[in-house]
Amino acid sequence: MRILTGIQPSGTPHIGNYFGAMRQVCNIQDKGETFIFLADYHSLTTSPDPEQLRKNVLELALNYLACGVDPQKAILFRQSDVPQVCELTWILNNVTPVGLLERAHSYKDKIAKGFAPNNGLFSYPVLMASDILIYQSNLVPVGRDQKQHLEITRDIAIKFNNQYGEIFTIPDELIPEEVAIVPGTDGQKMSKSYNNTIPIFGREKEIRKAIMNVVTDCKSLEEPKDPEHCNVVALYKLVATPEELEEMKARYRAGNYGYGHAKMALFEKLWAYFEPMRARRAELEQNLDYVWEVLRKGAERATEEAEKTMTRVRRAVGLR
Ligand code: ADP
Ligand code: TRP
Numbered sequence: 001m002r003i004l005t006g007i008q009p010s011g012t013p014h015i016g017n018y019f020g021a022m023r024q025v026c027n028i029q030d031k032g033e034t035f036i037f038l039a040d041y042h043s044l045t046t047s048p049d050p051e052q053l054r055k056n057v058l059e060l061a062l063n064y065l066a067c068g069v070d071p072q073k074a075i076l077f078r079q080s081d082v083p084q085v086c087e088l089t090w091i092l093n094n095v096t097p098v099g100l101l102e103r104a105h106s107y108k109d110k111i112a113k114g115f116a117p118n119n120g121l122f123s124y125p126v127l128m129a130s131d132i133l134i135y136q137s138n139l140v141p142v143g144r145d146q147k148q149h150l151e152i153t154r155d156i157a158i159k160f161n162n163q164y165g166e167i168f169t170i171p172d173e174l175i176p177e178e179v180a181i182v183p184g185t186d187g188q189k190m191s192k193s194y195n196n197t198i199p200i201f202g203r204e205k206e207i208r209k210a211i212m213n214v215v216t217d218c219k220s221l222e223e224p225k226d227p228e229h230c231n232v233v234a235l236y237k238l239v240a241t242p243e244e245l246e247e248m249k250a251r252y253r254a255g256n257y258g259y260g261h262a263k264m265a266l267f268e269k270l271w272a273y274f275e276p277m278r279a280r281r282a283e284l285e286q287n288l289d290y291v292w293e294v295l296r297k298g299a300e301r302a303t304e305e306a307e308k309t310m311t312r313v314r315r316a317v318g319l320r
Contacts, residue, residue: 007025038295075298141175
């Protein structure tokens with residue numbers, strides 16, 4: 001079985017990204033032949049600064065390798081290292097009804113957020129379909145917000161296969177059942193747009209400060225506290241064992257345990273949880289040649305697969 005997923009390069013990762021997305025990607029690599037790519041062509045749809053895009057791509061590769069993507073198991077590559085995917089996009093454009101793209105929520109959302117309605121943004125789902133179809137993927141792990149893009153991919157694949165013969169595998173999405181929303185320091189969903197994040201790879205002082213800023217109610221040290229509605233406990237749950245969690249909850253209920261104590265416990269656990277990843281990242285940072293080599297090898301392997309599909313596609317449509 002072939003599994004494929006794409007990730008858009010987007011700045012400094014926070015623990016919401018880790019528990020909500022990165023961990024899933026790392027977990028899938030044992031489940032089949034896995035392709036993971038850094039979706040830099042897709043990033044162009046929102047016109048990032050070129051220098052920033054270059055930086056973000058390397059950052060993303062470093063972060064995923066540090067957080068557990070194993071190049072012995074998964075094929076990690078940069079999307080634009082396999083430009084055949086753009087060739088396929090052009091071909092698929094010609095079997096894609098405009099109405100199908102006009103109904104895409106993500107396009108409408110982006111426009112509503114004030115992004116320029118360029119054609120790249122509009123045909124984003126066709127490029128995504130090409131990513132998936134060119135590697136003959138069976139299973140595509142994505143967030144719930146990407147479900148419609150998978151439906152569009154299947155529509156395009158079926159239409160192409162009907163017109164030109166059975167070339168593409170029809171893929172399924174894999175949407176994690178319940179990924180809890182990680183709260184930010186202000187209690188809203190943790191997000192870089194809300195300035196409420198705890199970065200995975202921040203310095204000790206920075207992370208300690210972020211944790212000390214987590215909002216709580218203002219009960220005094222002595223008062224018993226409610227562990228079921230507390231952001232500190234919600235974050236502690238992500239990094240503590242079930243026993244440790246129960247112990248903290250019991251202390252909350254008993255009183256004489258302040259939010260400062262809980263935050264200190266949270267910091268210790270969180271810092272220790274990400275320690276191996278920080279160490280791995282520091283190691284990788286000293287060895288960027290290795291990172292580029294992983295991406296190069298990944299691209300080589302991906303190109304091989306993409307070319308196999310493209311040879312058939314070019315023939316089928318009459319380009320060869
Ligand atoms: P941000 O909201 O910081 O801009 P992104 O939209 O770039 O984050 O999200 C990247 C991935 O991380 C997505 O798959 C998203 O579902 C996941 N993610 C982001 N924030 C959280 C959160 N607070 N809790 C759970 N998952 C999250
Ligand atoms: N659109 C996806 C996202 O924003 C990223 C992506 C691009 C992708 N191409 C893909 C995901 C192919 C899965 C398969 O999350």
